[in-house]
Amino acid sequence: MTVLRTVARPMLASMFVVGGINSLRHATALAPAAQPVSDAIAPLAPQLPVTPANVVRAHGAINLVAGAALATGRLPRLSALVLAGNLAPSTVQGHRFWAESDPAARSNQQIHFFKNLSMLGGLLMSSLDPDPHKKILVRRAKDKVVEAKDSVAAQISR
Template sequence: MTVLRTIARPLLASMFVYGGVNALRNAPAMGPKAEPVADALGKAAPQLATSPTNLVRVNGAVHVVAGTALATGRFPRLSAFVLAATLAPTTAVGHPFWNESDPGSRQNQTVHFLKNLSLIGGLLMSTLDPDPHKKFIGTRAKNRVVDAKGVVVERIDDLRP
């Protein structure tokens, strides 16, 4: 893993691990915000026992597990995709700036909404990494030059009598 990935993945994942632990610890207090989602899920799948508090707990657990996986480089593309997929509804439910009448609250919710959209963009970019364990492009280029030099030297030696 490159130095850039070694630093970038934990930085990107840190918000999810922290937020997930916070959601697990404070699920009852955060539950009311998830009520619209619980109601919609209850209508779509009545056989599921979906309470807002349990949805917050499940979302928090997913963020902790996928965030830790991303930070440690375990299944980085899959974990980034899972985090992006779960962050979209979390953002819509958690930061509905369009419902705020107070300008200060609206500004605060807008900032958090846009921050989460930025995180989703970074996560989606992480899913495009063609080989998450591949060395940095500069290192790969240097190694190819060194390998090519060796081939050229061998061929020149073969030409000498």
């Protein structure tokens, strides 16, 4: 891992780790904000205990685990994609600046919405970032195809 990745990945992951811990510690207090999400998920999974507090806990656990994985460089592309997938709906649900009538609240929600949008961009870039010691998946697949083609060609030419 380069010095840039060694520093940048934990920096990007820090908000998710801290937010995940906060969600797990204060799930009950944060639950009212997750009520619409809980109401939408409950009919899709009637066998699961879908409550607003459990939605907050699941969201927090995903952020904590994937954030820690990104910070430590373990499956960095996958963890960045998981975080991006977890961030997008929570941003739309949690920072609905367009629904605010109070100008101060609207401005605050708008700032948080665009901050999260910026973080989403960073996560998407991280999901495409090739590890310097490992080629990106598409390139590895292409190399395997070329290797197989060369092997078949060598077998045929004998």
